[in-house]
Amino acid sequence: MTPTEVPEAELEVDLGAILANWRDLCARHGAAVAGVVKADGYGLGAAPVARALAGGGCRHFFVAQWAEGMALRAALGDGPMIAVLGGFPPGADAGAGLTPVLNTPQDIAAWGNVAATPAGTILHLDTGMERLGLTRAERAALAPGALDRLGLRYVMTHLACADDPAHPLNALQAARFAEAAGAFPGIPRSFANSAGLFLGPDFASALARPGCALYGINPTPGHPNPMRQVMRLTVPVLQVRRVAAGTPVGYGATWVAKRDSMVATIAAGYADGYLRALSSQGTGIVAGRPVPLVGRVSMDLITLDVTDAPDLRPGDRVEMIGPSQTADEVAALAGTIGYEVLTSLGARYRRRYLPA
Numbered sequence: 001m002t003p004t005e006v007p008e009a010e011l012e013v014d015l016g017a018i019l020a021n022w023r024d025l026c027a028r029h030g031a032a033v034a035g036v037v038k039a040d041g042y043g044l045g046a047a048p049v050a051r052a053l054a055g056g057g058c059r060h061f062f063v064a065q066w067a068e069g070m071a072l073r074a075a076l077g078d079g080p081m082i083a084v085l086g087g088f089p090p091g092a093d094a095g096a097g098l099t100p101v102l103n104t105p106q107d108i109a110a111w112g113n114v115a116a117t118p119a120g121t122i123l124h125l126d127t128g129m130e131r132l133g134l135t136r137a138e139r140a141a142l143a144p145g146a147l148d149r150l151g152l153r154y155v156m157t158h159l160a161c162a163d164d165p166a167h168p169l170n171a172l173q174a175a176r177f178a179e180a181a182g183a184f185p186g187i188p189r190s191f192a193n194s195a196g197l198f199l200g201p202d203f204a205s206a207l208a209r210p211g212c213a214l215y216g217i218n219p220t221p222g223h224p225n226p227m228r229q230v231m232r233l234t235v236p237v238l239q240v241r242r243v244a245a246g247t248p249v250g251y252g253a254t255w256v257a258k259r260d261s262m263v264a265t266i267a268a269g270y271a272d273g274y275l276r277a278l279s280s281q282g283t284g285i286v287a288g289r290p291v292p293l294v295g296r297v298s299m300d301l302i303t304l305d306v307t308d309a310p311d312l313r314p315g316d317r318v319e320m321i322g323p324s325q326t327a328d329e330v331a332a333l334a335g336t337i338g339y340e341v342l343t344s345l346g347a348r349y350r351r352r353y354l355p356a
Contacts (some may be wrong), residue, residue, distance in 0.1 A: 001253070004132050006235035006289070006329070007238060007315065008181040008267070008348075008350045009189075009233065009234065009235040009236065009266075009267055009268045009272060009349050009350070010233070010234050010317075010349060010350045010351075010352055011044075011107025011231060011232075011237050011345060011349040011350070011352070012231060012232045012233075012234070012322075012351075012352045012353075013045060013048070013049075013086050013230060013231050013351065013352070013353050013354065014048065014228075014229075014230045014231065015052035015228065015353055015354060015355060016052075016354060016355065016356045017216070017228040017230040017316055018044075018049055018052060018053070018214055018215065018230050019052050019055075019056045019182070019355070019356045021055065021066055021203055021214050021215075021216070021227050021230070022035060022053055022214055023056065023057060023211075023354065024210050024212050024226070024227070024274075025194075025197055025213060025214070027219050028197055028198075029060065029192070029204065029208045030165060030204065031204065031205065031206055031207070031208070032059070032060060032206060032207045032208070033058070033060075033208045033210060034058070034060035034061060034062055034083075034100035034190075034207055034208065035043045035049070035050060035053040035058045035060070035061050035062070036061075036062045036063075036080060036126060036209055036214070036215060037049055037050050037061055037062070037063060037068075037072065038068060038085070038203055038208060038211070038212035039064065039122040039343045040064045040068075040203065040229075040343075042212065042214075042215045042217075042339065042342045042343055042346065043213075043273070043342040043343045043345040044215060044230070044231060044342065044345070045340050045351060045353070046063070046068065046071070046075070047071070048074055048122045048353050049077035049214075050072055050075060050076055050080075051076065052355075052356035053214075053260060054076055054079075054136055054251060055356060056319055057260040057356060058080070059079070059080050059081065059098070060080065060083070060086075060143060060149055060207060061076070061079045061080055061081065061082050061083070061084055061087075061181065062082075062083045062209055062211075063082065063083070063084055063085065063278070064084070064085050064086055064230065065084065065086050066084055066086070066088040066092055066093070066098070068084070069082050069083075069084045069088075069093065069096070069098040070093065070096055070098070071100065073093075073096040073097065076183075076215075078097065078106045081119070081120075081153070082096075082097070082098050082099065082120055083098070083100075083257075084098055084099070084101060084118045085101050085132075085184070086101070086115060086132075086339065087100045087101050087102060087107050087168055088100050090110055090113070090114045090242070091114075093119075098119060098121055098245070099119045099121060099122060099153060100121050100122070100125060100304040101121070101132075101156070102121050102123050102125050102150070102271040102326075103120045103124045103132040103133055103134070103349045104132075104134070105134070105141070106140075108123075108142070108146055108147065108150065111133055111145075111149075112146060113149075114149070116150070116151075117150060117151040118136055118151075118212065118292065119151075119241035120150075120151040120153035121151055121152055121153065122152070122153055122154045122155070122156055123147070123152055123154075123155045123156070123184070123187075123224050124155075124156050124192070125139065125155055125156070125159065125177065125180045125181065126157065127157045127172075127173040127176035127180065128160050128169050128172060128173045129157075129158050129159075129160045129175065131158070132158075133158070133347075135174070136180070139180065139183070142344075144315075146305065146323075147184075150169065150181060152187050152209055153187075154187065154190040154206065154207055155180075155181045155184050155189055155190070155191065155240070155246055156185050156189070156190035156191070156207075157177045157180075157181075157190075157191060158193065159173055159191075159192070159195070159203075160164070160173065160258045160270050161244055162192070162193055162194075162196040162198075162199060162203075163195040163219070163220075163221050164196035164221075165198070165199060169270070170203075172197060173204070174191075174203060175220045177189070177191060181292065188205070188206035188207065189205040189206055189207075190205055190206065190207040190208070190209060191203055191204070191208070192208040192209070192210075193203065193209055193210060193211065193220040194210040194211055194212045194213035194214075194217070195206075195213075195219045196208070197210060197213070198217065198219055198220050198306050202228055202324055207351060212338065212339055213287065214227075214229050214230075215230055215231070215327075216229045216230040216231065216326065216327065217327060217328060217335055217337075217339060218328050218338070225326070225328070227324070229272075229323050229326055231321065231322065231324030231327070231342075232319060232323065233268075233320045233321040233322060233345070233349065234266045234282075234312075234317040234318065234319050234320070235266040235302070235317065235318050235320050235321065236257045236262050236266065236267050236269055236315060236318075237265070237266055237302075237312060237313065237315060237316045237318060238265050238266060238267050238314060238315055239264065239265045239314055240241050240261055240262055240263070240264045240265075240306065240312055240313065240314060241262070241263050241264075241265070242260070243257045243260070243261045243262070244257065244260055245258060245259050245260050245261075245262050247263075248295075248297065249263055249295045249303055250294070250296045250303055251295070251296045251298055253324040254279070254280065254294075254295055254296055255280055255294040255295040257305075259307070260307075261307045262305070262307045262309075262310065262312075263294065263303050263304065263305060263320070264291075264303065264304045264312055265301050265302070265304075265307065266284070266301070266303075266304065266318055266320075267300070267301065268300070268301075268320065268346075268349075269297055269298050269299045269300040269301050269302060269303055270298070270299055271296050271299045271300055271346060272291065272300075272344040272346035272348050272349060272350070273299070273339075273341075273344030273346040273352055274297055274302065274317070274320060274344075275334045275336070275341070275344060276296070276328075277294065277334040277335060277336065278293060278297055278299045278333055279293070279296040279297045280292075280293060280294060280295065280296070280333050281334065282297070282302075282320070282333055282334075283325060283333075284302075284304045284308060284318035284319065285318065285319040285320075285322070285325060286312055286316075286318055286319075286325040287309065287311075288324065289308065289309055290324075291304045291305060291308065291309050291318070292304065292305050300321075304318065306312070319345070322339065326338070327341040327342050346350045
């Protein structure tokens, strides 16, 4: 590290790998595939991810919230569909051309009073998630003509258990969706999420909505990951210290050196989304070799036992998530899922994007 180099953690995002994952999912689906870029593109940057996908031919995007949709429209310009899964009131997009997902009878009533919906709407039918979407009773109670002025682009539902192919709710939701969507002849359907794309032809539709698979999370848990890895988090070493056997390290003195050790302190912590649950569980990768995280993850710092990596020096970088230990693998150590690991990645990381 030169005297003027600032020791920042770096999040490297391979936009080409994300685009390749999208193309693989398109080939698998055989129909249109959207890009789900909610939660700031699963923590990797919604704008650069969406631009890369749009440059490769993606014309449909989904976000969770109105503000995400407005920011994405500013990033993409006119053209692609940007649907907001949580919906928004008529006029809130101020002409940005966002497509609301209608989840409740109240949504339908509000949008039914609008003279024109140039960006169209999407109707969400609940088939077993028991979260958002019209229930069977709510669909039956709709007044005749309630949907006539909504400019429906798609009817959609959301799978609850797609990551467990043997779960009986998958087939039940497929049957329920086929029945419910049949009441909307001529309206295209949107069905499969990432894992749903691997469930077979009963889950195909006019528009799939993968999220996690685009970002390298395994959509087929328990089986080899078919997706490319897309990110690498490296963190600079601030200090390497000799610690005598019997010496505790970190908050709470939860780790005590069993031998004379070398302990490296690196510049990231739970404020950067490296989960505190990884205390004494996580590992770093130094020159292809794992080194254990020792003691507690603190707000801004992590300590690693680098006794077996004697060449490590301040300014060197340690891989904390990446090809050598994926987000799914880090999540397993923390007792969570890869989605949480990615979406927790902090704003303090310097982001570097490899071109698509």
